Amino acid sequence: MTARPWLAEAWARLQARRERGALPHALLLAGPAGLGKREFLDAFVKGLLCQQPVDGVACGVCRSCHLVAAGTHPDIVSLSFGVRKDGGARTEIVVDQVRELSQRLAMASQFGGWQVATIDPADAMNAAAANALLKTLEEPTASTILILVADQPARLPATIRSRCQRVDFMVPSNEVALDWLRAEGVADAAAALEAAGGNPGLAREWATDGALKQRSEVRNDLKGLAAGRGDPMEVVKRWQATDPARYVWFAAQAATDELRARAAGRPLPLDSQLDDESLDAWYGRANRARDALRGPLRTDLLLLELIAAWR
Known part of the structure; x- marks a missing residue:
């Protein structure tokens, strides 16, 4: 079939x-x-x-x-x-x-x-x-x-x-997903699968349309904002210009990785100034913003509110 x-x-x-x-x-x-x-x-x-x-x-x-x-x-x-x-x-x-x-x-x-x-x-x-x-x-x-x-x-x-x-329809095991991606000719299948949260269909799409570059861009943006660098409005414009829901997905994913790094005592990828409770709340806020992007609210205001909470 x-x-x-x-x-x-x-x-x-x-x-x-x-x-x-x-x-x-x-x-x-x-x-x-x-x-x-x-x-x-x-x-x-x-x-x-x-x-x-x-x-x-x-x-x-x-x-x-x-x-x-x-x-x-x-x-x-x-x-x-x-x-x-x-x-x-x-x-x-x-x-x-x-x-x-x-x-x-x-x-x-x-x-x-x-x-x-x-x-x-x-x-x-x-x-x-x-x-x-x-x-x-x-x-x-x-x-x-x-x-x-x-x-x-x-x-x-x-x-x-x-x-x-x-x-x-459930996300398959990592092994099954990687085997399928490799059979589909996806380069750097492991990185694409990680970015897509284990979803092989999204990983195949994202491996070829610049999503991995966007993921890296989001992490650099969040790290720079946490350090007091960067212009929030400029970040909003870039996130809004292509696929804002995807950018917010990567932002929520980055917050999760930050929390895991703290729990494991590893170097922090984002150097967030938020405490654990606030960072967890921001993760939830990002997911709600991603859902709200489907509605009638202005995209730029949703993104600006999310980024302001990060700073």
């Missing part, structure tokens, strides 16, 4: 349920970005709609497979970020989108087989949209499966999570 070995167990469990005719009416694919949830979803949906799958893997040549590949299969409904009236992209999934989805699912499958609806990212539904989805989850249509994808499943209401069969 996939070259990502850590997905094999979840795939086998779902296919066993499919063969028994015991698939749930709703699935929640949950876990950090980069582990292959969307690759898994794509392969699963193709196999579910294929007219002649082998072990759940689509044949790629039947009429259904051709329609899926062309994006015109009538029994697939995909819901993601819509477009606002002013033409800009939404940052959340709204209630009207979910209502339209529910109306579509009330109709029968056009091919007489499965009807598949996906919501990605499901954790971007606002409260009204999530509430509207409950009725669909509570009154499922026959031969319809709803698949939610969430990088941060805790953002979903418990009422939604409890009505879905959850498939958790």
Whole structure:
């Protein structure tokens, strides 16, 4: 199904349920970005709609497979970020989108087989949209499966999570991740994996797009600010210019490394002036700021507040 070995167990469990005719009416694919949830979803949906799958893997040549590949299969409904009236992209999934989805699912499958609806990212539904989805989850249509994808499943209401069969995607062991990265031709796989917190998918991406340089830049910025050097506004501008969420990720990671170095009596990588309790609180603050970057608050103000707390 996939070259990502850590997905094999979840795939086998779902296919066993499919063969028994015991698939749930709703699935929640949950876990950090980069582990292959969307690759898994794509392969699963193709196999579910294929007219002649082998072990759940689509044949790629039947009429259904051709329609899926062309994006015109009538029994697939995909819901993601819509477009606002002013033409800009939404940052959340709204209630009207979910209502339209529910109306579509009330109709029968056009091919007489499965009807598949996906919501990605499901954790971007606002409260009204999530509430509207409950009725669909509570009154499922026959031969319809709803698949939610969430990088941060805790953002979903418990009422939604409890009505879905959850498939958790976990970070694999360091050995499995390194073997996969090396097979993918990733240079300096160990450093990339450390930067990505053990997530091999992110590590592969970050090894080629300058993330390791950004990680080093963040640590230099924090060390300089702790020593009273550097301009906080200049730091904010640089962090904001590319991928602020990634910069804040690296900042939180650096704070954790500082705490570990103190506990182990090693030289401190950042020379932070914060005591242990304040440093731990700053780590939490960084994670909250990273989450807040998804919302409507101004990015520069969020970053400036975080950096001011560091100094």
